Amino acid sequence: VAIIMDGNGRWAARRHLPRVEGHRAGIDAVRDAVETSARMGIRVLTLYAFSMENWKRPRAEVSTLMTLLKRYLRLELDTLLRNGIRFRVIGRPDALAPDVRDELARAVERTSGNTGMQFNIALNYGGRAEIVDAARRLIESGVAAADVDERRLADCLYTAGQPDPDLLIRTSGEMRISNFLLWQIAYAEIWVTDTLWPDFRC
Ligand code: FPP
Numbered sequence: 001v002a003i004i005m006d007g008n009g010r011w012a013a014r015r016h017l018p019r020v021e022g023h024r025a026g027i028d029a030v031r032d033a034v035e036t037s038a039r040m041g042i043r044v045l046t047l048y049a050f051s052m053e054n055w056k057r058p059r060a061e062v063s064t065l066m067t068l069l070k071r072y073l074r075l076e077l078d079t080l081l082r083n084g085i086r087f088r089v090i091g092r093p094d095a096l097a098p099d100v101r102d103e104l105a106r107a108v109e110r111t112s113g114n115t116g117m118q119f120n121i122a123l124n125y126g127g128r129a130e131i132v133d134a135a136r137r138l139i140e141s142g143v144a145a146a147d148v149d150e151r152r153l154a155d156c157l158y159t160a161g162q163p164d165p166d167l168l169i170r171t172s173g174e175m176r177i178s179n180f181l182l183w184q185i186a187y188a189e190i191w192v193t194d195t196l197w198p199d200f201r202c
Pocket of ligand 1: 005006007008009010011023026027030047048049050054065068069072121172
């Protein structure tokens with residue numbers, strides 16, 4: 001299952017609150033989605049937390065999102081471990097601040113031996129960039145052009161080794177893919193709900 005978490009800003013606006021309050025409330029929905037998915041036996045959950053385009057948001061909003069992410073990881077690591085969840089980052093994490101990268105690396109490392117649900121968080125992620133990165137990796141591996149096929153390319157994506165999503169969920173009503181998992185959703189069912197992300201509960 002893959003989820004485009006949208007609508008935090010609208011959730012806050014409806015309550016006459018600053019946008020960041022929507023993100024703060026969105027964290028509770030993240031916690032709920034992760035724990036419920038693990039309990040339901042979902043094999044892989046991929047959440048779109050921060051796109052490459054999201055850098056264009058006001059600096060204070062970006063910095064709040066990063067702070068929330070760090071806090072989430074610090075507070076939830078025990079829960080991830082207790083539920084056997086394996087955490088991974090997809091995207092280009094190099095552009096993230098060193099303290100965020102450290103926190104992410106710690107969670108990836110601590111959960112690396114877990115065999116339960118795979119929880120991917122997409123950060124500084126773009127679907128086209130992922131395909132470009134895969135093409136670069138393929139070329140660097142020295143594979144001959146005639147040997148390039150779908151399997152070899154998929155093996156160079158950030159999600160290498162993972163099954164493609166069967167279901168893509170987008171909250172908040174917009175009928176868009178927003179550059180998310182472009183390769184992997186080739187056969188996915190798409191479900192768009194008007195529910196805003198902070199209200200998306202299981
Ligand atoms: C979309 O709402 C949501 C985001 C851009 C970020 C999602 C992030 C979180 C829920 C918190 C951090 C993540 C984790 C996994 C700890 P929007 O701001 O685009 O809403 P709008 O379209 O209504 O303005």
